[in-house]
Amino acid sequence: MPGLDTSYDVHKIVENIGRLSADLLAETCQQILNYLQGHTKGVDSTEISDRFQRSGVSLDQDTIQNITRYLLLTFRSAGKSNLSGDELVLRLEDGCTKWPRAILQVMHRLWSEQGPLVHAQQDAQAILSIGQLVDMQWKLGMAVSSDTCRSLNSPYVSLLLKIAHPSGHICQRSFEMTIPQFQNFHKQFKEMAAVLETV
Template sequence: MPAVEESYGVNKIVDNIGRLSPDLFTETRFQRDGVRLDDEALQNIIRFLLLTFRSATKSNLSGDDLVSRLEEGSGKWPKASLQVVQRLWTEQGALVHAQQEAQDMLSIGQLVDMQWKLGMAVSSDTCRSLNSPYVSLLLKIAEPSGQIRQRSFEMTVPQFQNFHKQFKEMAAVLETV
């Protein structure tokens, strides 16, 4: 299960969740119904549940599996609160999964290495314009999943000069941040 700040601890969060009736926990109507939790406690409950649901999404857990893991993580879970988590996961798990997939598609990798070389085509069966220089680029990108991917492509010299100019402009902007 997700790591939560050690200073606060999972058991303290579960204790706070246990202070809520199942209806309150479902509807998140804490203050209006007289249950007082400080801002830090509320933020930790929300953070814990978000991380728990994201972790369940990545592990492709069923509602029963999620409840089992939560019980293994802390023996302080009230049965009613676990039932609420299970019901929420059953009802909303597909939505969380879809959001996670969208986020994964939108996340970008980090450029790890870039190699380039200048070449000249001297013979080809399919290309008419020979004896013109080109630049071949090899990019190594660390994906958010941790996997390293390589991408290669070729450009004409003017295209590469424009690419280089844009990289310099990006570097100048990043230095001001």
């Protein structure tokens, strides 16, 4: 269904999904749907693996990750296309004929209930489409040569920001500021924090 990596064998993944109980599949899908709705920061494959083992499903870590990725891509793609539960099931059946009926019923029920919420979250992310500040480090230094400082031996602040983009890619940005620039930056950050607390 979704644009899966060629290393995935969709039929094998569907066969492995078919080994799950309806309850275990529902728990796994719920964790993925919570992430896609913006309720959690990610999908914890270790937690999913532990649930599988506690339920007596013996699958290796790579297989569990392939199942998780497939379900994540399936729900993400369905959200972008704003599919109904019936349309999702039809797409799944078109992609592979090995889907057990009980599994499709779980997917249909969960998507019918939560698909619109995933779609709304994706619309909001597309509109905002901004990165998230993951880490910020700073250090105080003394300028020996600089484009912005007029005299040498002027103090400056060096900032390193790590930003997670909506695609999942994390990039780093670094820059230097004079002390007055840093004080202004700090003041603006405090104002933003105060506004965010009221939201």
